[in-house]
Amino acid sequence: MANPGRSFVTLCLFLVCCLWCSSLTRGQKENRLSICQLSSCASPLADDGVVYSMCQDRPGLQVWGRCCVNITDNTHNFTIGLDLSGCNIKDEFFKESPLLPLTRLQKLVLDNNPGITVLSREDVAGLTDLNYISVPTHSNCSCPGGEEAWRQHIRTVNTTVCTDQTPTCTIYDGACPVTTSHCVEDGPGLFLCLCNEGYHGYKCLRQGTFPMSAFLAGLGSSTVIVAAILWVLQRRHVKTA
Secondary structure, X not given: OOOHHHHHHHHHHHHHHHHHHHHHHHHHHHHHHHHHOOOOOOOOOOOOOHHHHHHHHOOOEEEEOOEEEEOOOOOOOEEEXXXXXXOOOOHHHHHHOOOOOOOOOOEEEXXXXXXXXXXXXXXXXXXXXXXXXXXXXXXXXXXXXXXXXEEEEEEOOOEEEEEEEOOHHHHOOOOOOOOOXXXXXXOOOOEEXXXXXXXXXXXXXXXXXXXXXXXXXXXXXHHHHHHXXXXXXXXHHHHHO
16 A cells, blocks of 8 residues: 555655746746847847858748747747847856856857956856857957867957867866766866766765665655745744734
8 A cells, every 4th residue: 555645745746846847947938038139239130140140041940039049849949049249248147147048059159248358168058069159359258168178269359259169078088987977068168977877976986776765755755844834834924913
């Protein structure tokens, strides 16, 4: 016979996960749309830029504001080009990780934004498909990940262009323990060490499978306890009022 307590915990955990996934998906969609329509952009997408040209040259692509969007899949449109040149972008813009949802991004144009003084590799984390980026030419501003993260560099008075992202795992070959983990690309100059099958934990040093059942049970119990405490506090507040 099924344990009623465990079934209740599992149901609560399932509902929490559903709500979290729904809010995350909605937030990422809103982020994708808002970054294509930034109010700080004084003009529409230039028809002589690389993002516009890419959208015109390939079937199934469409210009949305400052973005080039793949619309071949009606249920999941994704941005492959973003041109924010002349949009008054500053360093603070990247603190909220606005590029994080754009996992399929291929071309990123950031030139003509003197407010960008530094662009770190963390600002473009996860953009493994990125093969073109242009940034303002400053003494401290260069392509994220450094020169070794890109195969080609073109530096002019106003703009620095980097193309053809170098596979990071080839640069840092051997950085991940070979017997217990493997290297996975995570954007320009970034990589992740993921555990091989049969290993888990810190630096993948623990052998065996991760105790998922115990973890979910503990998480579900904590969720129920916190929800009960909040409900009691709310009821006390209502009675006092």
